[in-house]
Amino acid sequence: MTARQEDFRRLLMERSVPGRVGAILPTPDVPLQKLPDESLLRKDLDMPEVPEPEVVRYFTNLSQLNFSIDTHFYPLGSCTMKYNPKVNDEVAFLPGFAGIHPLQPDYQVQGALKLMSLVQDYLVEITGMAASSLAPLAGAQGELCGILMIQKRHQERGEGHRLKMLVPDSAHGTNPASAAMAGFRVVSIPTDGRGNCDLEALKKEATPDLAGMMITLPSTLGLFDQGIVEVCRVIHEAGGLVYADGANMNALLGQVKMGDLGFDVMHLNLHKTFSTPHGGGGPGAGPVCVQPVLQPYLPAPVVERRGADGRETYTLVTPEKTIGKVAASHGNFGVLARAYTYIRTLGDAGLRQVSENAVLNANYLLERLRKRYHFPFDRRCMHEVVLSADWQKEKGVRGLDAAKRLLDYGFHAPTMYFPLTVAEALLIEPTETESKETLDLFVEAMNAIDREAGEAPELAQGAPHTTPVRRLDEARAARRPDLRWQRDGG
């Protein structure tokens, strides 16, 4: 790194020079008004003073330190890092969408409400459910809503004692966290040797205090539970309701409808399956879809279509027994606009191909990698594949090392150490937007890392070598939290 490149690690407050300005604001065009009493006003405002060119150069240089879908293959399992179409962003930035206020009366925003209404319809069609609410702002919030609906339904039927929520041991962390946030007691259900829900263990938990179960399908092991219909039946028979974490819907678009399998409520991760750019960690949108039994409980608001034959009008309404509001407004509209654009662009045929190609790509990787990396199941996978680096670990190269080494090969790493049930897990999700050529390059890199593990394990152990920084000391970061720049160095 040159002195100049180092220079871009200097922070804004360190670059700040008194008197510089980054923007020119208008001179007041109204008569100046009396300011409030001094005691109400702040004395100083310790914010950067940096001219516009420097702000641009600073953030442009920062951006180049990132791996991203627009630059790299990014097979981060469970995150569906697929291509994000630019037209979706263009649509979200249209003045008639980006420039409207959520509190404008319905009659001023019919176009936006129509779009939302159509997204509701499409999601209902894709999931085979009866109704949906677009209010939740991410998958985890969708989960919370779904679980709260189950809770309220039990309560309204006088079954408030149902306080136990089952969650498979392979579940995403948000599942138990959401259940806990809703006040449930979380009980973990093991996975059997084929990667399915352990039915015997499940049946043991089918007790009167059972509220329901949260199931990710395909699971975070990248497997479609072969007993899923039976699982739903068991829960239902015990008086519980079944929640589907639909974040992995990329595997199933057009192949099967969750509603047909027995699920009562689910969320979708629009940012994943319907391709909103992940933005370094959001925004997302986590609409919930429900069977009729839960429809009255949907989070507020939902869009209602009135009239027909080209005279439709659209209104925001509050479902009768709603669990309430989970945000001030009515959903991440910008993400919904992207999802709408995406669904219409791909259409019926395209959506089906998404899952076909996503699953094909993952299985192709599985097939080509299984000789050198341990695949703990004797099955095909769905849209992602969990491999284990335990063979490599014997040579001194842990999953973490292999992942970091991949960065040197110019690939983002898979998700590491998740799911927790697979030792040294590397969860790889290639998605449908990657080409066979890219997959082949990735296989070569993975194979090279395996070879290196035998011949020169220190390569991976010391990786990454080519990134803007070398391996970071995370322990130190947690031990001595340094979370903001301070004038005196903190």
Add this chain to the structure above:
Amino acid sequence: MTARQEDFRRLLMERSVPGRVGAILPTPDVPLQKLPDESLLRKDLDMPEVPEPEVVRYFTNLSQLNFSIDTHFYPLGSCTMKYNPKVNDEVAFLPGFAGIHPLQPDYQVQGALKLMSLVQDYLVEITGMAASSLAPLAGAQGELCGILMIQKRHQERGEGHRLKMLVPDSAHGTNPASAAMAGFRVVSIPTDGRGNCDLEALKKEATPDLAGMMITLPSTLGLFDQGIVEVCRVIHEAGGLVYADGANMNALLGQVKMGDLGFDVMHLNLHKTFSTPHGGGGPGAGPVCVQPVLQPYLPAPVVERRGADGRETYTLVTPEKTIGKVAASHGNFGVLARAYTYIRTLGDAGLRQVSENAVLNANYLLERLRKRYHFPFDRRCMHEVVLSADWQKEKGVRGLDAAKRLLDYGFHAPTMYFPLTVAEALLIEPTETESKETLDLFVEAMNAIDREAGEAPELAQGAPHTTPVRRLDEARAARRPDLRWQRDGG
């Protein structure tokens, strides 16, 4: 470079796979029409078949191979690589500007014509000339127009024998090239020891066949000709007209008006002084401004304002004795819109500060560098400074080597070997948008390179070492031109 990075040097046609598509077009919504006879139609179309995600990733990765203003200090002399405000681009892309056709009748495009009219006014004000035409599409085309105007004026006065055009030896290459394109005989005028036009030599060329002289002010040596008024007088007395290459106007904005000094016609480089992004080599705009004597000859069209007091209308007109049209339409409107935005943003006060800071920054560099790099004049410079690497050359490091070595330090190189009159020239133009901190870093790098020249000249001789490719074999490129991808390797 990893295998993956190498992968992005594969060209589109090499990435092409039969059957892949990069865009979906509509299905025809009209009845299909009879196609023309086969003999008129092409058999095949050898173009890439690459899906959209790959096109995005390809060009994004390519872009990162560039140095640019948004990422680097880029002191390329004579090119005014200043910050390009983003708001200018935003304006140029407004649907009401980007979506209008140049052949729409005037009454449909009054907003655009008004903008052009105001740009004409501002340029006239800034240059102290009488009128302007925005038609020329770059500096060089502006020069051609200006020279053609001089030619036509001579011809109309029965002085068609005036076929000699004087050009200082330090002039930008476009000056003699433009004069030649207009059919003039070019005579080079030397520069004196102080960097001014050699008045004695000039007077010798003040013969009856003199058409005029093209003068860059400040000159490409970064110097303001101290005898400029006298130079203009000499030419005028000999019956010639004086052309100002105003491409270096960044030094003079608000400090002096060219019209006041005696120039008859000039062009401005809007992309330089008025900050249109240089786009890897364009677009530009090279409006010409003239004294009344040349106004009737302006290239067509110009915008005429009619009416007053808020009832103005705007029309495109053809000047009476125009030299004609130099392009199908009426100028690079998108660049004009950017220039308008820029001028209004900075206003009178800001424009003056541009030249002040540009000149101050250059002189600061000169002062700090002159101990280690030879500055061939005993003066202050204007907005750019020409240094010579001849002291370094003695140690085996040529100007080219020093320039390439700068890339390793994270700075774009200055212009090399130009102007031709300074041996081992390095022409450095910092511009007003760079901070003292950046200039100081640059000075450090230049000093380090000088130190290296003594201690380890091979460092510079083999530079650059850190760029995506090492020093390129330009001789081979010219000897065996390989100008397009061919299936059989060419």
Add this chain to the structure above:
Amino acid sequence: MQNGGGDHFQSHYMPNTPHERAEMLGVLGLDSIDDLFTDIPSEHRNPPLNIPPPMSELELRAELQAMAASNYDAGSYASFLGGGVYNHFIPSIVRPLMTRGEFLTSYTPYQAEASQGTLQAAYEFQTMVCNLMGMEAANDGMYEGASSLAEAALMACRVTKREDIYILDTVSPTYRQVVETYARPQGLRVHVLEAGRPRLAEGAACLVAQYPNYFGYIEDLAAHKVAAQERGALLVVSADPVAMGMFRPPGELGADIVTGEGQAIGVPMSFGGPYIGLFASRKEYLRQMPGRIVGRTVDAQGKTGYTLTLQTREQHIRRERATSNICTSQALLALASAITMAALGKRGLRQVAELCYHKAHYAASLIGRIAGYSLPIKGVFFKEMVVQCPASPSVINRRLLESGVIGGLDISHIMPRCMLLCVTEMNSRQEIEALAGALSEFSR
């Protein structure tokens, strides 16, 4: 579709062609894609999918442009609508920077070494949020303002190990609803207090205030702090970051946790989202904080770098014992906000605040003079104020729209015949006077 040969639809988003699918299936020893989906119960396989066929970008763009154009947007109308979401100036540099592919299409920086751009920008965001709010620690953002406040209330309960949340009636009713949604299932109790002289009971976990409050007026946070402290409760504040350009920050006035809706700084209104929830607290409560936090550290060679930290608070590590279930948040909007704060800077943030103040007070002075209108609330307001009208606000608003004005928020269900009017730096004097002119048609 004219797209393919035969009836195969080849999407421009997916590289696999029929030929390559066959080739890859060959590697797998399979004949058909269907063979990959055999785990799905066959009776449920391949359901009908009633979604319109693929559509070209050209056609879809036209359709969506029309749909968007049918809305009344703040670019084409003079808008005086606020109530938590605001029309503020966004510098032109924000969009080109935030939409750079490297920022836009990366994800949560789990691989810190490959995400230094996102991480360093997040650290900048945290720094600026702290400075703006006068707090010691901030996270990289929450979903939006209301849920951020709800999470703050939950956090206060964890910190104090208490179960009673006290919330002022001057807090946005919607925000209060969201706090309810989050708190109730956990068995926490939410009590609404009159703002005048709030009295907390024994065992209160926190007092929640909005600053400026929902009606636009400055709350006496110092007094609220005393009320909270008396009971050992935390002071939780939801603050408008734009107001912080001139008003004393909550941290200075004793707030323990500060949240806010960051939309006002750098994020378009977008009909409700995506926005960016701000979240900051005192350092001592750090390990109870929800959300993603970025920290500075060093690499193997001692060089400075940034990484996600304190992840043991988060769901992917701590699961059901996490401080929150939040995972995907709003990082891109935090970035937008960071770029905006950087560009506006020390001087610009103050200028924006003062412009709002002067314009809002100018509007108030005009409207206050129109017969039939009054400002029923006394006190210092910032950019919003409650205006009592001579007619129903919804009727007035329909009329205003005809004059090109999007009127204030109808709050007649809270205060009869009142609208909450918002004026920002985006409203020119001309717009303000046009508003006053149109309002005076209803005067009496």
Add this chain to the structure above:
Amino acid sequence: MQNGGGDHFQSHYMPNTPHERAEMLGVLGLDSIDDLFTDIPSEHRNPPLNIPPPMSELELRAELQAMAASNYDAGSYASFLGGGVYNHFIPSIVRPLMTRGEFLTSYTPYQAEASQGTLQAAYEFQTMVCNLMGMEAANDGMYEGASSLAEAALMACRVTKREDIYILDTVSPTYRQVVETYARPQGLRVHVLEAGRPRLAEGAACLVAQYPNYFGYIEDLAAHKVAAQERGALLVVSADPVAMGMFRPPGELGADIVTGEGQAIGVPMSFGGPYIGLFASRKEYLRQMPGRIVGRTVDAQGKTGYTLTLQTREQHIRRERATSNICTSQALLALASAITMAALGKRGLRQVAELCYHKAHYAASLIGRIAGYSLPIKGVFFKEMVVQCPASPSVINRRLLESGVIGGLDISHIMPRCMLLCVTEMNSRQEIEALAGALSEFSR
């Protein structure tokens, strides 16, 4: 300005503050900025500058949005205007990619090692222009179509060492004017020929044709080639790149130099520019070509790389003996065009061409049936056609505008009562039928 303290204006584009200016002047041993400008004759120093004061982005944006909105644009109106500039589909990926700072804010790649992105993209552009036109060598673009054609005519004169340029009367009148402007000063003669059966005199340097021609019809290039060859003259063609999606390329039909307006592929109409001139020729004439050319080579370690090449043709080396004076060209638009060609690709380019063809012919069939209208030219047309009208085209066009239609180009000065009508893939069937409907109001 509220901007600074006192009357100092501090621009957001410039870092130097008064403090730093003083500091730097100190290094120079100077007291004042004025001391730097002493070379300027004092009587001319510091002239009055009658330019409006600095303006904030917020206000300026509003002003310019209004100015832009006052124009009639092809997004809001159905446009049937062509004549050399066309409303075509631009894929959504083009703008975000071309405006990436690294492309947008770099300059001519004089330092090849620091400009491989620009250079490799240019090499792609050259490849695709060659393939589209059926030629052997292309440059990285010229200013626009007309001056590109003029430069081609000059080049033909250099190659043949002759001075007579023959140009068909079916070439755009504007293009002919530009050829005149460029050729006349060099003492070259421009002769206009009837397209029907062009006869060149002895000593002709070239025959210049447009394909499809100005009126939209396919020229018989093969026949023109014969006519040129008979005299040892070159065939120079200006071709519409969009038409090349389906029609035989000029290279296949004997063209020696091919130019074109690249705007139609990937560049907005922008009221006349910036556009991108296409320029290709046979390999043997390479060293007479104007403009920037990028070549592939290897670096010191044998790795492939790209660089500007054959620079000895150019003004910065060859000065008055250069093949052209062109310096700054239109590289960014070449990039836009390259991205567009890459995205449309083999299939998309054909589809666009065929959509234009079918829609234009559908329009012709409708209009041809309206009493009073006729298509006076026989032959094969592509996307444009000449329509003879029952009234003055300018009168008709004013009426069309009221129906939301921007009508065809009024060419009644060339052919009485005629308009040149253009239909592209951007015109929906509905628009075409609306046009026909509106035209029929004038039928008789």
